[in-house]
Amino acid sequence: GAVVSQHPxxxxxxxxxxxxxxxxxxxxxxxxxxxxxxxxxQSLMLMxxxxxxxKATYEQGVEKDKFLINHASLTLSTLTVTSAHPxxxxxxxxxxxxxxxxxQPQHFGDGxxxxxx
Amino acid sequence: AQKVTQAQxxxxxxxxxxxxxxxxxxxxDTTYYLFWYKQPPSGxxxxxxxxxxxxxxxxxxxxxxxxxxxxxxxxxxxxxxSQVVDSAVYFCALSVNTGKLIFGQGTTLxxxx
Numbered sequence: 334g335a336v337v338s339q340h341p342x343x344x345x346x347x348x349x350x351x352x353x354x355x356x357x358x359x360x361x362x363x364x365x366x367x368x369x370x371x372x373x374x375q376s377l378m379l380m381x382x383x384x385x386x387x388k389a390t391y392e393q394g395v396e397k398d399k400f401l402i403n404h405a406s407l408t409l410s411t412l413t414v415t416s417a418h419p420x421x422x423x424x425x426x427x428x429x430x431x432x433x434x435x436x437q438p439q440h441f442g443d444g445x446x447x448x449x450x
Numbered sequence: 451a452q453k454v455t456q457a458q459x460x461x462x463x464x465x466x467x468x469x470x471x472x473x474x475x476x477x478x479d480t481t482y483y484l485f486w487y488k489q490p491p492s493g494x495x496x497x498x499x500x501x502x503x504x505x506x507x508x509x510x511x512x513x514x515x516x517x518x519x520x521x522x523x524x525x526x527x528x529x530x531x532s533q534v535v536d537s538a539v540y541f542c543a544l545s546v547n548t549g550k551l552i553f554g555q556g557t558t559l560x561x562x563x
Binding site: 376377428441443 | 492548550
């Protein structure tokens with residue numbers, strides 16, 4: 334099956350640090366990748382949609398300068414949380430979709446638990 | 451507007467009981483896809499099933515079965531003879547032509563030994 338690798342799985346860092354999270358599709362080419370944020374006991378909140386070779390599309394209320402997304406290849410997307418603060422602490426999950434469109438399932442990474450002290 | 455409702459926030463059953471997780475969706479699109487995902491305590495989301503709006507055939511996969519009824523806009527998920535390893539949060543999701551997944555709030559299933 335389609336495998337998505339997300340790294341790191343856990344980050345603990347000081348306030349003001351920038352943190353980069355990688356999302357890789359290991360055995361398929363992902364034309365579209367998605368970044369979600371999940372608070373405890375809540376559903377997934379879509380932050381942005383990223384298409385290979387173009388700028389990411391951010392959801393309303395998500396600061397694009399705060400959450401930098403790069404999708405430079407068909408197998409790699411990165412999310413950088415710039416100058417992270419305690420309120421950015423959360424569980425971040427990426428997903429990747431193979432060729433096709435909304436009929437294809439999204440395959441999810443294992444998530445990254447970000448804790449800002 | 452599109453919306454997915456999972457009215458059951460938490461369900462607790464004893465091992466070997468059958469359990470049904472409800473999912474009701476709203477969309478005006480005629481072409482759409484429905485998904486179920488499982489999120490165990492470790493956090494990753496595991497894809498379970500996809501169903502398109504033109505296929506109302508029910509599906510069974512081992513102990514899992516899904517009942518799709520367009521007339522009631524429901525896509526319910528049943529686990530037969532539940533096991534402790536089934537304990538997780540289960541999400542129902544809807545995909546329309548925007549390409550985005552609209553998730554329900556999730557149902558936490560606890561299976562006790």
